[in-house]
Every structure is written in C-alpha cells, then in structure tokens.
C-alpha cells in the first residue's frame with residue numbers, strides 16, 4: 001500500500017464545534033492540574049514501546065501473562081526513575097491499560113490495611129507494600145460463597161498457647177477462589193476468615209497471611225495455590241492471575257489479624273472496638289467508589305470509538321454528492337447520544353462520589369459514623385447502575401459500528417470482555433441494588449419516628465408533596481428546566497418507594513416480603529440511583545463552568561441524559577401518574593431537537609476525553625478518522641496472513657479438494 005500523507009478525515013467535523021474544547025477537556029479531567037497530569041502520563045505510555053498492546057488477542061496465556069509482568073515491572077521502573085507522585089503513578093498504570101496484579105495490590109491490599117489495620121500494623125506493613133517489597137491481594141471470595149460474606153468458611157482459630165492463629169480451609173467450598181493477583185504474583189494476602197476463639201465463632205475478619213517465599217517465590221508450607229484458568233475473551237482479563245488458595249493449618253502470629261474493628265488479646269479474649277462492625281466491609285465501599293469513576297472512562301472510550309466511526313462511515317442516500325454519514329441517521333443518534341450523555345453524567349457523579357467518600361472517611365476518623373449507611377447505599381447503588389449501563393453500552397457501541405465493530409482491531413470486543421465482570425466483582429449488581437432498597441425501606445419506615453433522612457434521601461422529607469404533585473410541563477420548552485426534571489425523578493422514586501413499602505408491610509415477616517418483592521425492590525433502587533445521577537449533573541451545572549459554549553453543551557447533554565431515561569422507563573413514570581402521555585410525547589420531541597443540537601458538536605465532545613490512539617486501541621476510533629487503510633493494514637498483520645498458503649493445507653485441505661476432483665470426474 002502506498003505511503004499516505006497525514007490527513008485528518010475528521011477536520012470538517014471538528015470545525016463545526018460550537019464550544020471551547022480545551023475548556024471542556026479541563027472539565028472532563030476534573031481540573032487543570034488533573035488534565036496536565038493525565039495528558040502527560042497518557043503520552044508517556046503511548047510513546048513507550050514496552051507498553052504496546054496491539055498483540056494481546058493473539059498471545060497464548062503464558063506469553064500474555066509474562067508480558068503483563070514485564071509491563072508492570074517496566075511501569076514500576078519508570079515510576080521510580082521519574083519520581084512520580086502517587087497521582088501520576090496511578091494515572092500511568094491506568095493508561096498502561098492492562099489488568100494486572102498491581103490493580104489489587106494498590107487498589108485493595110494497601111487500602112484494606114489502611115482501613116482495617118491498627119496504627120502499629122499500618123506502620124509495619126504499609127512501607128513494605130508501598131516499596132513493592134511485598135505484593136498483596138484481597139482474598140475474600142470462596143468457591144462456595146462470594147455475595148454472602150457472612151457465609152465464608154475459612155477458619156482462623158486462635159491458639160493461646162503459641163499466641164498464633166491457625167488458618168484452615170475445612171471444605172472444598174472454603175477454597176479462596178477469584179482473588180486477582182493471587183494465582184501467580186502475590187507474596188501476601190489479606191484473607192477473610194471466621195474468627196474462632198475458645199470454640200466460639202466471632203464472625204468474619206481480615207488476616208495478613210504470607211503465601212510465598214520472598215526468596216524463591218515458592219508457596220510456603222501448608223499453602224496450596226494456583227490460577228483458576230482462562231476467562232471470557234482472548235487477551236482481555238486473562239492478563240490477570242485470578243487465583244485459588246487453600247490452607248492446611250497455616251500458622252500466623254496473633255498480630256497479623258487486622259484489629260481496627262475487633263481485637264483478640266493475648267489471653268484470647270475478643271474485644272469489639274467502638275467503630276461499627278460494618279467497617280469490615282469498608283474496603284468494598286472504597287473500591288466501589290473507584291469503580292464508578294472507572295465506568296465513565298470505559299463508557300467514554302466506547303462512545304469515542306463509535307462516534308468517530310459514525311462520522312467516517314457512510315451508507316446510502318446522498319449528502320452533498322456523498323453517501324450519508326451514519327451519524328446523521330436519527331436512529332444512530334438516538335442510540336449514540338444518550339450514551340455520550342451518560343459518559344458525562346457518570347463522570348460528574350463519580351466526582352461527587354469521590355467527595356462523599358472523602359467526607360465519610362474524615363467523619364469516621366472523628367468517630368462520626370452517622371453517614372456510613374448512606375455512603376454504603378450510594379457506592380453500592382451507583383456501582384451497580386454505572387457498571388450495568390456501561391457494559392450494555394459497550395456492546396451497543398459495537399453494534400453502532402456495524403460489522404467492523406466485531407473485529408478485534410475495533411478495540412470494542414476486548415473492551416467489553418475486560419469490562420463486563422465489573423457487573424459482578426465488588427458485589428453482584430442485583431445484590432447491591434437490594435442493599436440500596438433495604439436502605440430506602442428503612443429510611444421510609446423511620447420517617448414517622450422523627451428520624452430525618454440525610455444526603456441523597458433528603459427529598460423524602462417532602463414525601464406528601466411528591467406523592468401528589470403534578471408534573472409542571474405545559475410546553476416542550478418546560479422539559480429543559482432542571483428543577484422540573486429533578487422534581488419529576490424525585491416524585492417517581494418517592495412513589496415507587498412508598499408503593500413497595502406498602503406492599504412489604506402486608507407480610508408478617510419482612511424477610512418473606514423482601515424475597516417475594518425483590519424484583520420490584522430492584523426497580524425502586526434503580527429509580528433512586530438514577531435520581532442521584534440526574535441531580536448531581538444538574539448540581540454540576542450550577543457551578544461556575546468556564547469556556548465559551550461549554551455550559552450550553554453540558555446543559556444539552558444533561559437534558560438528553562434525563563429525557564432518554566424518561567423514555568426508557570416510561571412505564572414507571574406513567575404507572576405512578578408522574579406524567580401524562582401528552583407530556584411524554586413532548587419529551588420525545590425535545591429529545592429529537594437536542595440530538596440536532598449535539599450533532600455538530602459530537603466529535604469535539606468525544607475529543608474532549610483527550611484519549612490517545614494508543615489508549616483507545618481502536619482502528620475505528622482513530623483521531624484522524626483514517627479508518628479503511630488502517631483496517632486493511634491490521635488484517636495483513638494477522639498471523640494467518642503470514643503465509644500465502646495456510647499451515648494445514650497439505651494435511652487437511654488438499655486431500656479434501658483432491659477427493660472432490662475425483663468425485664467430479666466420476
């Protein structure tokens with residue numbers, strides 16, 4: 001193929017933008033400093049050949065894993081050489097874009113010691129972990145139990161004679177199963193086990209256990225350990241060594257029990273400290289919050305690919321002598337633009353959730369535990385909502401790219417395969433929504449007793465009003481008023497919550513009601529979480545938004561987000577009498593005009609994510625839109641094209657062909 005001059009096939013699209021894209025980049029990044037760090041780290045990774053990732057789908061598991069180890073070691077080398085800050089290092093790992101044991105080491109092992117260790121334990125273990133002299137993972141889930149944490153079977157029995165715990169796997173189902181980084185890389189784990197002293201079971205607690213020798217990496221005596229095997233997709237999450245682990249009476253010193261929530265004294269007495277026992281689940285709250293932030297990254301990435309390709313791809317019709325760009329089809333817009341709007345919505349709700357998490361952490365340090373239930377409900381619910389939407393959206397983006405979306409070189413199959421377990425890990429999404437519903441039912445039941453709802457449930461204070469207020473939409477333009485939309489989402493959530501609470505009250509045993517009504521409870525929780533996302537988007541727009549045209553674009557996206565949810569869940573809004581069918585029809589008209597407003601800005605709105613071609617890893621999403629020659633080039637790189645005649649021709653193809661020839665002659 002001839003060498004081509006650098007051409008930007010999307011230059012016309014970019015010239016249509018009606019807003020200051022640099023200002024939007026800063027809004028997306030969360031600030032000037034965040035933008036600068038992110039931009040610098042993305043370029044650093046993209047320019048380093050060790051971080052190449054275009055061959056992942058064709059490497060076998062062993063090569064793939066070794067390559068991941070190589071990249072993680074190289075990333076660590078660069079972090080040390082360049083003296084990167086914690087923020088820079090974490091961005092660098094993010095742009096390396098390959099699931100690895102380091103995610104669990106930095107993302108769970110260190111946080112669990114920080115959150116559940118005593119000061120002494122933090123002083124002992126964290127410096128080694130920060131220097132990566134030990135590598136740790138989070139070993140909670142077992143073969144038999146994941147969601148039901150209280151059902152875990154691994155035991156940690158205190159031996160007062162030797163001042164040690166004996167960690168043991170009494171059954172096959174008690175084998176630890178799934179922890180990332182456990183299979184091959186980790187030297188240590190925080191293991192969740194049943195605390196047993198003097199024959200009494202005191203429930204679940206975390207214990208730091210060394211798994212492998214620091215000299216030769218061999219498993220220590222009594223430890224049986226390995227990788228659980230290939231997972232969904234080629235490449236994809238198979239760079240991660242999710243592992244299994246069994247203990248045969250492994251002894252650890254007493255001071256390796258994480259003792260912030262519960263302590264065991266030298267005599268074997270269990271002392272419960274004054275912090276709520278739920279802090280044992282605190283690391284999950286932290287990680288769920290990071291998963292929400294991560295959802296906007298995965299979603300924006302898929303949307304960026306689908307939007308750029310939709311502007312390049314032409315099929316049918318005629319537009320100034322060319323066929324129509326598929327992005328101009330109304331059906332394409334109605335599938336794509338709500339996802340673009342969701343990417344921005346999740347970005348802002350992720351920012352807010354980070355703030356909420358920091359706030360609850362500070363309060364906990366000051367021994368104020370009052371906001372913990374809300375923090376749990378928000379992190380659980382938003383983790384569930386954002387990951388479910390993102391996983392479905394990646395698949396929708398693949399379909400939006402037609403046949404080429406199914407090629408690995410589109411980047412979408414791998415993105416989907418890597419992303420989709422987010423609906424399961426860190427809490428199955430349905431199980432988490434049921435936690436939100438439980439919190440809402442409790443909040444409503446306490447309204448009569450004078451308990452004031454806090455934070456995201458404050459709207460329930462206006463319950464009487466919300467149960468009967470009509471929707472204030474007379475004409476189409478009313479749908480663009482943020483207060484009208486927020487009140488509508490509040491009314492829907494309040495009405496669904498109260499209806500479910502009424503149905504629950506008819507059961508003599510609440511547990512029976514929860515079982516029977518669980519599908520409705522999930523819908524209630526979803527409505528509440530969608531309200532949170534809509535309100536946080538609206539609140540973001542009430543802040544100072546610098547940059548010409550930036551606020552207008554975000555306002556359009558906010559309306560698209562809310563109105564497309566309204567359209568999708570129309571049954572909820574109509575059945576609770578929150579709106580009339582006439583109002584629903586007006587909302588649909590407004591959506592169409594919002595799509596027209598966003599259309600000329602679509603490419604600039606995805607450029608604002610500031611993704612490098614390396615990070616996107618997609619021929620269809622290339623910045624320059626030069627899709628077809630690059631698709632051709634990628635096809636030629638496939639190992640099947642290394643020889644003109646395929647391996648196996650002489651053994652398996654030729655004999656068949658020859659036989660057909662003989663048959664034909666007969």
Ligand SMILES: CCCCCCCC/C=C\CCCCCC(=O)SCCNC(=O)CCNC(=O)[C@H](O)C(C)(C)COP(=O)(O)OP(=O)(O)OC[C@H]1O[C@@H](n2cnc3c(N)ncnc32)[C@H](O)[C@@H]1OP(=O)(O)O
Nearest residue numbers: 094140146147148149150278281290291294376425426427
């Ligand atoms: C650079 C940035 C990158 C970011 C990248 C992010 C992506 C990371 C990539 C890969 C990492 C993958 C990591 C995956 C790791 C894992 O999966 S670790 C394992 C996670 N496991 C789970 O999440 C298990 C889910 N199950 C649970 O959380 C709980 O068991 C349960 C909440 C479902 C039920 O627990 P149970 O003890 O039976 O509780 P209940 O009786 O339902 O509730 C008792 C009360 O406790 C409250 N509560 C429950 N959880 C929490 C919590 N986390 N915090 C605070 N409070 C909690 C609950 O509301 C009840 O309160 P009331 O009694 O007042 O009603």
Ligand SMILES: Cc1cc2nc3c(=O)[nH]c(=O)nc-3n(C[C@H](O)[C@H](O)[C@H](O)COP(=O)(O)OP(=O)(O)OC[C@H]3O[C@@H](n4cnc5c(N)ncnc54)[C@H](O)[C@@H]3O)c2cc1C
Nearest residue numbers: 138139140141145146147178179180421424425426427430
């Ligand atoms: C890629 C990946 C990485 C992981 N990494 C780690 C790790 O590092 N460390 C770790 O400890 N674990 C890890 N896990 C495990 C993960 O946290 C669990 O798989 C997850 O919490 C779900 O639990 P489960 O597998 O027991 O699902 P189950 O609870 O068995 O779910 C099966 C089905 O039952 C339904 N269900 C379960 N309970 C209820 C209920 N009460 N009401 C209604 N429906 C219900 C669920 O909705 C689901 O449809 C990882 C998992 C994956 C996939």
